[in-house]
Amino acid sequence: MNDQSMRRRGFLRNSVAAALGIAGFGTLPVSAASERYPSIRIGICADLHQDIMHDGPERLTAFIEAMTIQRPDLIIQLGDFCIPHERNQVILDIWNRFPGSRYHVIGNHDTDGGFTREQVVSFWKAAGKYYSFDRKGYHFVILDGNEKNPSPDRAPGYARYISEEQLRWLDADLEKTRFPVIVFCHQGLDNDMGGIENGTQSRLVLERANEKAGFRKVQIVFSGHHHQDYHNVINGIHYVQINSMSYQYLGEKYQHIRYSEVVDRSHPIIKETVPYRDPLWALVNISPDGTFILRGKKSVFVGPSPTELGMPVYEQGYPVVPMISDRKLALTRKSFEV
DSSP states (O other), rough: OOHHHHHHHHHHHHHHHTTSSSOGGGGGGGTTOOOOOEEEEEEEOOOTTTTTOSSSHHHHHHHHHHHHHHHHEEEOOOOHHHHHHHGHHHHHHHHHTTTSSSEEEOOGGTTTTTTOOOHHHHTTSSSSEEEEEEETEEEEEEEEEEEEEEETOOSSOOOOBOOHHHHHHHHOOOOOOSEEEEEESSSSSTTTTTSSSSSHHHHHHHHHHHHHHTTTEEEEEOOSSSSSOEEEEEEEEEEEEEEOEEEEOOGGOOOOOOHHHHHHHSSSGGGGGEEBBSOOOEEEEOOOOOOOOEEEEOOBBBSTTTTTTOOOTTTTSSOSBBBBEEEEEEEOOOOOEE
């Protein structure tokens, strides 16, 4: 190849890169002409339940200290963190020790005691009830699954719904981005046992975004809330559940005092749970070739297991386990297929 041809090829390559608003092909988002993914590391925890557990500060401190050493590009908590009461400022102080980017998802229990989601956002200094941001070549979407279903036939209990207004926002937000998308919601969009009531409708917004883009723009959805450990794939999108940092709730039928009479008096709900001895969290790494690796923490139950208390293995759908499983997935931008 002569010098003139080489100069012309270089000119064309740089012109295409400039038109895409990037420095070069090495930084192309996955939605463009390359299969390469930006490298990113994410620390994730869920369901600390400071207002139920007696040792919430110690559990969160362990996570923040580990993340400070491992230095992910961002950390995020998936809700049921703490109510916006002044006594919980200790939790925010610990959270804010992480010397990097920190993000919040609202959970249903964060409004216990009559607080509003607006008060939670203000106390946490979160970006909003639902919002999005770009980081390291990815588009992150945080959903608020705590809106009220306007139907008179709505399920009883805590609100677990994504409104039409929020879904319209989501649709427009996804259409604007060129980056691969990672979604976070407290309640599972894929779990019909206490998950988002209009989960199918919500998933369709994600799937239609992929269909319109012509490739899998939306890659992964993380959730907490269910205090379980599972991974589902629905129409090419990965749904990954992050287990609670603290426990699984079993109810009065299986109650058992697991710590001391003093703890039981000060935190009476704990005996209706099966706590994990050690706090659980996950560290996610996505490599340029699309390899997704999640490393999860493992622990053991404090006191008798659910099975030892007579609870059927599948009473809560997925088994109750004191762990977050390691996972290795192969992300792809292949054409979306319904």
